[in-house]
Amino acid sequence: MNTKWCRIMGIAAALLVMMLAATFAQAVNVPSTIILDSLSRLYEEVKFDHEMHIDLTDDCADCHHHTTGTGTTNRECAQCHSDSEGTSAVACGACHLEQPFSAQSIMEKEQNSDLYHIDKPGLKAVFHLNCLKCHEEAGGPAGCQDCHERTETGHAFYDSGRYAPAGKKQGSDH
Amino acid sequence: MKNLMDTGYEPIDSLDKTSDGKAWSLLDKLLLGLTPQRYLRQALRNPFNWVFGVILVVGLPLIAYRYLFGLGAVTHSSNDYPWGLFLSFGLFVMVPLSASGFMMGTAVELLGRHDFKPILRLALLNGLMGYFFAVVYLLVDLGQPWRLPYPMFVAWGTAAVLFLVGWHVAIYLTVQVMEISEPFFEWANLPIGGLLIKRMTIGLTVAGIILSTLHQGALGALFTYAPGKVHPLWYSESYLWIFYFVSSIFAGLSMVIVVSTIVKNLMAWRCGSEFLDNLDRITISLAKGASMALITYFVIKLIGIAHDNEWAYLATGWGKWYLFEMLAGVVIPLVLFSVGIRRNMVGLIRFTALLTVLGIVLNRLNTALITFNWNLYQEIPHVFEAIIAITLFTTYIVTYRFILYRLPILYSWKFRSAESYEKAKQMEWVPGRETAPSTVYREAVKVPLED
Amino acid sequence: MKGISRRKFLAATVLGSAATVLTSTDKALGLNNFEGYPEGMGVLVDLTRCVGCRSCEAACNKEQGLPAPDLPFDDPSVFDETFHHGSQKRRTDENAYTVVNRYDPDDGGQPVYRKIQCNHCNEPACLTSCFVNAYTKTREGAVIYDSTVCVGCRTCMVACPFRIPAYSYSSALHPQIRKCIFCYDTRLRYGDPPACVETCPQEVLTFGHRRNLIKIAHERIRRHPAKYIDYVYGEEEVGGTGWMYLSSVPFEQVGFDTTLQKEPILNNAREFLATVPMVLAIWPALFMGFHILSAQKHRDGDDNDPGRDQEGDEK
Numbered sequence: 021m022n023t024k025w026c027r028i029m030g031i032a033a034a035l036l037v038m039m040l041a042a043t044f045a046q047a048v049n050v051p052s053t054i055i056l057d058s059l060s061r062l063y064e065e066v067k068f069d070h071e072m073h074i075d076l077t078d079d080c081a082d083c084h085h086h087t088t089g090t091g092t093t094n095r096e097c098a099q100c101h102s103d104s105e106g107t108s109a110v111a112c113g114a115c116h117l118e119q120p121f122s123a124q125s126i127m128e129k130e131q132n133s134d135l136y137h138i139d140k141p142g143l144k145a146v147f148h149l150n151c152l153k154c155h156e157e158a159g160g161p162a163g164c165q166d167c168h169e170r171t172e173t174g175h176a177f178y179d180s181g182r183y184a185p186a187g188k189k190q191g192s193d194h
Numbered sequence: 195m196k197n198l199m200d201t202g203y204e205p206i207d208s209l210d211k212t213s214d215g216k217a218w219s220l221l222d223k224l225l226l227g228l229t230p231q232r233y234l235r236q237a238l239r240n241p242f243n244w245v246f247g248v249i250l251v252v253g254l255p256l257i258a259y260r261y262l263f264g265l266g267a268v269t270h271s272s273n274d275y276p277w278g279l280f281l282s283f284g285l286f287v288m289v290p291l292s293a294s295g296f297m298m299g300t301a302v303e304l305l306g307r308h309d310f311k312p313i314l315r316l317a318l319l320n321g322l323m324g325y326f327f328a329v330v331y332l333l334v335d336l337g338q339p340w341r342l343p344y345p346m347f348v349a350w351g352t353a354a355v356l357f358l359v360g361w362h363v364a365i366y367l368t369v370q371v372m373e374i375s376e377p378f379f380e381w382a383n384l385p386i387g388g389l390l391i392k393r394m395t396i397g398l399t400v401a402g403i404i405l406s407t408l409h410q411g412a413l414g415a416l417f418t419y420a421p422g423k424v425h426p427l428w429y430s431e432s433y434l435w436i437f438y439f440v441s442s443i444f445a446g447l448s449m450v451i452v453v454s455t456i457v458k459n460l461m462a463w464r465c466g467s468e469f470l471d472n473l474d475r476i477t478i479s480l481a482k483g484a485s486m487a488l489i490t491y492f493v494i495k496l497i498g499i500a501h502d503n504e505w506a507y508l509a510t511g512w513g514k515w516y517l518f519e520m521l522a523g524v525v526i527p528l529v530l531f532s533v534g535i536r537r538n539m540v541g542l543i544r545f546t547a548l549l550t551v552l553g554i555v556l557n558r559l560n561t562a563l564i565t566f567n568w569n570l571y572q573e574i575p576h577v578f579e580a581i582i583a584i585t586l587f588t589t590y591i592v593t594y595r596f597i598l599y600r601l602p603i604l605y606s607w608k609f610r611s612a613e614s615y616e617k618a619k620q621m622e623w624v625p626g627r628e629t630a631p632s633t634v635y636r637e638a639v640k641v642p643l644e645d
Numbered sequence: 646m647k648g649i650s651r652r653k654f655l656a657a658t659v660l661g662s663a664a665t666v667l668t669s670t671d672k673a674l675g676l677n678n679f680e681g682y683p684e685g686m687g688v689l690v691d692l693t694r695c696v697g698c699r700s701c702e703a704a705c706n707k708e709q710g711l712p713a714p715d716l717p718f719d720d721p722s723v724f725d726e727t728f729h730h731g732s733q734k735r736r737t738d739e740n741a742y743t744v745v746n747r748y749d750p751d752d753g754g755q756p757v758y759r760k761i762q763c764n765h766c767n768e769p770a771c772l773t774s775c776f777v778n779a780y781t782k783t784r785e786g787a788v789i790y791d792s793t794v795c796v797g798c799r800t801c802m803v804a805c806p807f808r809i810p811a812y813s814y815s816s817a818l819h820p821q822i823r824k825c826i827f828c829y830d831t832r833l834r835y836g837d838p839p840a841c842v843e844t845c846p847q848e849v850l851t852f853g854h855r856r857n858l859i860k861i862a863h864e865r866i867r868r869h870p871a872k873y874i875d876y877v878y879g880e881e882e883v884g885g886t887g888w889m890y891l892s893s894v895p896f897e898q899v900g901f902d903t904t905l906q907k908e909p910i911l912n913n914a915r916e917f918l919a920t921v922p923m924v925l926a927i928w929p930a931l932f933m934g935f936h937i938l939s940a941q942k943h944r945d946g947d948d949n950d951p952g953r954d955q956e957g958d959e960k
Contacts, residue, residue, distance in 0.1 A: 096868055120848075121837075121838035121842055121843065121851075121852040121853070122836075122837065122838075123835065123836025123837055126836065126852075126853060126854075127836075129853075129857075130854070138857065138860065138861060138864070139851070139861045139864060139865065141848045142848060144846055144848070145845075145846070145847060145848030148846045148847050148848075149694065149847060149848070152696070152847075164698065164719075177703050177704075177707060177718075178700075178703050178717055178718040178719045179703070179706075179713055179714055179717045179718055180717040180718070180719050180720075183717075184717045185713055185714060185715055185716060185717065261817065262817055263817050264814060264815055264816050264817035264820060265812075265814045265820065266814030266815040266816075267817075269814070271812070271814030271815070273736065273737075273738055273802065273808070273810075273811040273812060274733075274736070274808060276799035276800075276802035276803050276812065277799065277803060300932065303936070304932050304933075304935055304936040304939070305935055305936070305939045306936070306939035306940060336796055336797045336798060337795070337796070337797020337798075337799070337812065337820035337821070338795065338796055338797045338818075338819070338820065339796075339797075341777075341794075341795075341796040341797070342796060344777050344794055344796050345776045345777050345796070348777065348794055349777040349778045349779070349791075349794040350777070350778060351775045351776040351777050351778040351779075352778075353773055353911070353918070354773060354774050354775055354776040354800070355774070355914050355917065355918070356774065356775075356776040356798065356800050357776035358918075358921065359776075360776055396933075396936065399932075400928070400929050400932050400933060403928060403932055404924060404925060404928040404929065407924050407928065408921055408924055408925075411917065411920075412917070415914050415917035415918075416800070416803075418913035418914045418917070419770055419773075419774045419800065419803060419804035419910055419913065419914065420803050420804060421806075421906060421910070421913055422806065422902065422904060422905065423803070431913045431916070432916055435917045435920075570732070570733070571729040571730070571732045571733060
């Protein structure tokens with residue numbers, strides 16, 4: 021119960037590598053392990069066992085929308101993408117931005133008035149939202165440090181580990 | 195003092211020490227014509243001084259403590275209750291109780307009710323003291339009191355209700371100082387000052403009523419910033435400022451009755467015959483005015499509840515508390531005032547005035563503190579906060595008394611020599627010119643007040 | 646008599662108009678229907694995504710250089726802390742500009758976490774109530790605070806409908822208001838999202854132009870009607886807030902005040918503020934009129950006969 025919350029933060033390292041891998045290999049050359057490290061700062065990199073997850077799922081579209089060419093089950097997406105072909109870029113990071121809210125990203129979004137996907141989550145968010153949902157349902161690891169160890173910087177950030185406050189101070193009642 | 199009077203002591207009431215024109219020195223005037231030893235002895239004999247002394251001995255160090263260690267050290271420093279006792283009592287209670295100044299000023303100077311003159315100066319002083327000490331309370335409560343002049347000179351938040359309160363209280367304090375400076379000039383023997391003020395009386399009085407209408411109301415309007423925090427029964431978006439203004443009328447008048455009663459009983463030696471002889475009659479007249487304001491207040495409070503359709507709240511616990519406040523602070527005083535006026539029962543009127551004052555204290559505390567955050571939780575002020583509030587109120591009483599002892603507020607300045615009388619006449623200290631003087635010196639010219 | 650009266654009247658008028666100039670100049674500014682800056686940024690908080698990791702609290706603490714916490718930021722025991730005899734959960738204070746609280750919905754479902762911070766109102770009550778203009782609503786949408794002019798009256802705290810501003814009561818010499826400033830100084834003014842948004846692993850916090858966030862919010866509701874309560878908290882509350890909320894459980898069950906008015910708080914003081922110039926303009930003439938009438942009455946009779954007045958009881 022208690023472990024639930026703090027577990028997520030760090031899958032946060034980015035799946036950028038996955039994007040790179042996919043660019044070279046296309047759908048035929050599926051990477052078996054992907055190192056997610058582009059966003060690692062507070063947490064160590066994640067060694068994502070892609071192969072194992074492929075075995076666990078029936079359909080690439082469980083994670084990959086329609087981009088692998090297996091079609092989409094999402095009713096909303098199917099309105100446009102029911103017969104979309106597989107795309108050359110499959111990796112999450114190909115579409116989902118590392119910095120979805122940077123001044124640059126916001127400006128580009130503003131300038132593209134035809135943009136339909138105005139609510140596209142960033143890369144870190146899709147990892148956590150996507151992974152955690154399944155992990156909780158299927159009983160996979162769901163704590164932050166179950167997937168990635170906290171770095172020294174991370175401990176300083178959370179005032180945890182050797183940065184933990186010495187003793188609990190008396191909180192004011194007011 | 196009573197004992198002293200029995201020994202034949204006469205307090206200073208004129209410039210001249212003796213009839214040959216020898217003047218009192220400043221020290222004489224400060225010590226009421228007593229030697230330092232005798233002054234000290236009478237002060238120590240007064241039991242009130244001992245009570246005040248104990249309060250100050252405890253409270254003054256606490257005030258120093260507050261400035262050294264911050265508000266957090268003496269209050270509950272609540273983020274949910276930003277305003278504690280200092281403001282809810284010191285500002286929101288003291289200001290309406292000080293409405294007497296503009297009320298009586300308007301009655302006497304603008305409406306020509308010269309029959310109120312014997313109490314005019316007391317009413318003006320009561321106003322000044324209340325406002326001044328409201329500012330003192332504010333100085334204790336503000337996070338950075340040394341920045342109090344900022345809204346005047348540094349940064350203007352012109353759309354804020356508090357900006358209006360700040361400016362108006364500042365200007366009105368100045369107006370009040372000028373209004374009450376007349377007795378001071380008489381006492382200090384600076385007749386030219388009094389002459390200047392006299393020329394400005396009407397202007398000052400008009401400024402007084404404008405400023406008072408607005409800032410008395412503005413204190414109520416301040417709470418329209420906190421809808422949902424103030425209980426609906428005490429809140430009214432449209433009328434809160436009118437409630438505050440109207441209630442300040444009977445609050446101020448009742449406060450004058452209360453103060454004059456205290457003065458009459460504890461300070462009779464200092465009261466002139468004009469004050470004492472007319473007080474009962476004036477008290478009844480004040481009660482009439484207070485009753486008019488009370489009945490008006492009662493009616494508009496009903497309108498307020500009807501306007502916002504808050505009847506259902508009356509059945510709740512807070513509703514009972516509200517009914518208690520209305521009953522004890524408005525309805526019962528109204529009935530008692532009526533009986534007192536009809537039957538000429540001045541004692542009853544005086545008691546009722548005290549009840550009315552307590553009622554207004556309760557009303558303001560209810561709005562600002564007790565029912566504030568009614569749907570959150572109730573905060574009880576820190577004991578140090580209460581002690582400091584009491585200490586400040588004690589300094590208020592002591593200062594008030596200090597001035598009443600000395601300046602010609604309750605008595606009239608007399609002229610023992612022909613020379614000083616002539617001088618006073620030139621300076622319009624005494625009636626004789628067409629402009630109505632703002633204070634009477636009938637005793638000096640032997641004009642009886644009543645036929 | 647007449648000459649003097651006129652002079653006195655003039656004096657009163659001058660005093661009155663001086664006060665008018667001093668108090669009523671800018672009122673119009675607040676009285677218009679201000680709907681926020683078109684380029685104002687905001688954050689959409691989607692409570693359905695929050696897992697209570699409190700990373701936002703940690704990020705805020707580091708970004709704003711706040712004191713170290715009593716407990717590590719990954720310690721979930723803070724969710725069980727209550728105050729004032731259990732009636733209150735944690736709130737923002739001088740050491741924490743944002744706080745995440747846990748709520749257990751009435752239907753017994755999963756706990757819901759709610760982040761609180763300054764909502765950066767379009768027309769902030771704190772700003773309009775401040776008599777030294779210490780607050781500014783920036784073009785970028787942040788409500789920032791200038792501690793160098795703050796007197797410490799704490800009216801903003803009384804006025805804030807979300808009870809967000811806190812005061813550093815512990816300071817004797819430089820107490821000040823402490824609240825979220827949307828990371829204006831370090832981030833927002835350069836176009837960057839606040840630290841909490843950047844660190845949130847779940848993108849509970851979506852940063853963007855407020856007008857776009859409203860579209861996004863309604864789009865999420867449309868696409869997941871079963872998931873969300875059909876309401877965007879903050880879209881209209883007190884004139885609209887820069888930070889808005891989506892929830893899967895009724896908002897009142899997760900600590901929101903759902904009774905807030907839709908109009909800006911300032912509107913409540915409108916009637917009174919509008920009356921001010923009227924009183925300043927009318928009172929001098931009105932009361933001088935009374936004075937002249939009453940002086941006339943006395944002229945006719947005996948000015949020094951107070952007995953005549955005893956019947957009257959207008960005051």
